[in-house]
Amino acid sequence: MLKIETADEYRQFVDPSWFARDIFLSVTDEKSKPTWASSLKNHPASLVGLIGKLDEKRTNAILSSLPIYMNMNGGWMTCDGCFEVESTVSKSWPGELNPRFLKWEFGSHWYVKLGCMDIEIDGNFKWDTIEEAKSAFERWRG
Secondary structure, three states: OEEEOOHHHHHHHOOOOHHHHHHHHHHOOOOOOHHHHHHHHOOHHHHHHHHHHHHHHHHHHHHOOOOEEEOOOOOEEEOOOOOOOOOOOOOOOOOOOOOEEEOOOOOOOEEEEEOOEEOOEOOEOEEOOHHHHHHHHHHHHO
């Protein structure tokens, strides 16, 4: 966990787009939420507005609660004096995307996964080479 004591530290360590991207991936996953995920996809302005409001409320809650401890998944808690973290170890912080580039054994295509989600670019979920898959991820990430 990372101890964040000021708004500047929060902005330095947390990519402001990670929360919105995570919500977008969650609410548009038609495999787990088929009924309303497709409805949200058909009304992108509503989805963007919803994500913006949630992100603003979350950020305001965090900044008004400083200092906080934040884990690498974006979970956080206040530093209320009940305990003290002696050390922290993390390979990534909130906002970092850690894609996996996968190819099935004996398969011919490469896939890009973020957690359990497949990355889709222009209706395409698979690529012929790992280089194409990495390039697609970079385009998706923006």
